[in-house]
Amino acid sequence: MKNFIFFFIVCTAQFMPAKSIKDFDKLKFLIDSIIATYKGDFAVSFKDISNGKRVDINAHEKFHAASTMKTPVMLEVFNKVQQGKLSLNDSVLVVNSFKSIIDGSEFSLSLSDDSEDELYNCIGKKETIYNLVFKMITVSSNLSTNILIEKVGADNVMKSLSQMGLQDIQVLRGVEDSKAFDAGKNNTTTSFDLSVIFENIALKQCVSKEASEKMLTILLSQKLNNMIPAKLPVTVKIAHKTGSITNVQHDSGIIYLPDGRSYILVVLSKNLTANKEGVEAISSISKRIYDFMME
Secondary structure (H helix, E strand, O other): OHHHHHHHHHHHHHHOOOOOOOOHHHHHHHHHHHHOOOOOEEEEEEEEOOOOOEEEEOOOOOEEOHHHHHHHHHHHHHHHHHOOOOOOOOEEEOOOOEEOOOOOOEEOOOHHHOOOOHHHHHOOOEEEHHHHHHHHHHOOOHHHHHHHHHHHOHHHHHHHHHHOOOOOOEOOOOOOOHHHHHOOOOOEEOHHHHHHHHHHHHOOOOOOHHHHHHHHHHHOOOOOOOOOOOOOOOOOEEEEEEEEEOOEEEEEEEEEOOOOOEEEEEEEEEOOOOHHHHHHHHHHHHHHHHHHHHO
């Protein structure tokens, strides 16, 4: 009798629906349905860290990186710290004069085009590398970015990305290098490559465990929260970095659910009719994925 009961339980279990198994093909369909309602081009990379399941849409298509390139710059700063070549407590002079990668001619940033203005009051004074990184990520300071790129070298950023197996992210220059822009020398990215960076940070395997933890702390302090976090409950923690230029909107990061699970989400957009549509599309995609994960 006991053997019969055991056989019945096993056979019944084989034919019971596996509620814990999610239909990721369905999720792709749902994301595609949202994208179809907007004019423009989109790329999405999603990864459920708990089971390794991915959903990728146009994941290897190149997009202007906008401010998402600031995440690889942060990575390289921590790489230099790991190598003993820098300290986060080092102080550097705040300047607003940079060299074009085209001919070495000098250019400066305009306060009106930057999302952070306090650092401009510190020109001629010193600021710690940590504070510059914090401003670069949390409020997307262009001035901090250019100071740090000249400190660590864009070529070194590229070398570190290559060592991670990432070939499609191109960090060629700082912000507002108009001669480089006119020559078509732009920073580019793909949703897939960005997702790999954030996965390594989430797994605390980016540079080192300590470096990953410090990068997470900075990313969790993000102040620009109108895309991935916008429609999610406040109990959801998000470590992320945005990007925006004319007709381009991006957001990329790690989403931590209250139950302990986490996932990576990168959404890139270009050729938008208006930036607000990109903001709405990304926040809607983020909400749809969150709902899917919580089903």
